Amino acid sequence: MILTVTLNPSIDVSYPLEHLKIDTVNRVKNVRKTAGGKGLNVSRVIHMLDHDLTATGFIGGYFGKWLENQLDRDGIAHDFLPIDAETRSSIAMLHDGGKQTEILESGPTITPEDAQKFLDHFDKLLDQADLLTISGSMPQGLPEDYYTQMIAHAGAKNVKVLLDTSGATLKSALEAPVKPLLIKPNDEELAGLLNREVDKTDYAALKQDLQDPIFDGVDWIVVSLGSAGAFVKHQDKFYHAAIPKIQVVNPVGSGDSTLAGLAMGIHDGKSDEDIMKTAMTTGMLNTMEAETGFVNPAKFDTYFAKVTIENY
Numbered sequence: 001m002i003l004t005v006t007l008n009p010s011i012d013v014s015y016p017l018e019h020l021k022i023d024t025v026n027r028v029k030n031v032r033k034t035a036g037g038k039g040l041n042v043s044r045v046i047h048m049l050d051h052d053l054t055a056t057g058f059i060g061g062y063f064g065k066w067l068e069n070q071l072d073r074d075g076i077a078h079d080f081l082p083i084d085a086e087t088r089s090s091i092a093m094l095h096d097g098g099k100q101t102e103i104l105e106s107g108p109t110i111t112p113e114d115a116q117k118f119l120d121h122f123d124k125l126l127d128q129a130d131l132l133t134i135s136g137s138m139p140q141g142l143p144e145d146y147y148t149q150m151i152a153h154a155g156a157k158n159v160k161v162l163l164d165t166s167g168a169t170l171k172s173a174l175e176a177p178v179k180p181l182l183i184k185p186n187d188e189e190l191a192g193l194l195n196r197e198v199d200k201t202d203y204a205a206l207k208q209d210l211q212d213p214i215f216d217g218v219d220w221i222v223v224s225l226g227s228a229g230a231f232v233k234h235q236d237k238f239y240h241a242a243i244p245k246i247q248v249v250n251p252v253g254s255g256d257s258t259l260a261g262l263a264m265g266i267h268d269g270k271s272d273e274d275i276m277k278t279a280m281t282t283g284m285l286n287t288m289e290a291e292t293g294f295v296n297p298a299k300f301d302t303y304f305a306k307v308t309i310e311n312y
């Protein structure tokens with residue numbers, strides 16, 4: 001099975017408002033609450049496309065219980081480490097014709113004891129896993145190299161890791177002796193890693209960027225480019241994955257859906273071309289739905305056939 005990690009899950013609350021009024025009352029009718037955090041978006045997409053998975057991370061309190069009930073209702077297997085603090089909520093207000101204002105709780109602070117307990121819990125889950133995805137930022141309290149430690153634990157059990165994070169945690173993972181199999185930076189994250197500007201429209205320059213020594217030992221680098229698809233490095237091969245023009249309803253969670261596609265393709269031992277086509281299709285299908293981290297499996301084959309892969 002695929003093990004998905006969401007260390008700081010969240011109840012994602014969406015408030016559609018015609019107009020957001022400041023310093024007064026806003027009443028909302030159609031509230032939507034979903035099990036969120038990037039790794040749970042990944043999990044939902046993998047589940048909707050009929051692959052076995054277990055979701056893990058830290059969970060706590062009544063909000064944590066609600067979140068687990070939500071996963072049970074959707075039939076998504078999970079095995080979180082319970083902690084003595086409330087799981088967070090994240091509020092997104094969608095208002096004034098396309099504006100999105102978010103209020104994001106930082107969530108619980110993880111104690112050193114729970115950090116250690118989770119690594120033990122994680123080791124047991126790794127015994128049943130063939131592939132691991134790690135997504136998002138880390139909760140407070142954990143050291144910067146916590147993902148790096150997790151990647152080393154996975155490496156010791158021969159479990160491949162797909163890592164979708166940014167900033168210091170990504171940097172730490174790239175500097176460690178045991179590397180992730182795949183990273184998925186966007187152009188901004190790439191620029192941050194390389195300490196220079198990145199032109200995402202210049203594929204020849206991107207090809208050079210991805211050959212920087214900081215990426216040595218990382219098999220796959222997938223630079224997602226929104227409506228332009230993705231620029232991809234696999235070992236010494238480079239590709240541009242191009243996608244058709246589509247009607248976008250809600251692009252939030254497309255990167256997570258892309259990671260889900262990459263995980264399934266690699267897990268199933270597909271060819272480079274089919275791995276990228278699967279990932280582009282799950283990304284596109286997510287943009288076509290109102291819900292975040294959600295795809296319509298009935299549309300999969302149609303859009304898969306429309307992705308084109310070009311060697312670079």
Ligand code: ADP
Pocket residue numbers: 186224225226227228229230243244246248251253254255256258279280281282283284287
């Ligand atoms: P991230 O959320 O990580 O920044 P992107 O916005 O690049 O990721 O989107 C990831 C993938 O989702 C893209 O590679 C593409 O397959 C799909 N996607 C995102 N935005 C669009 C769009 N406007 N039109 C078509 N596909 C899109």
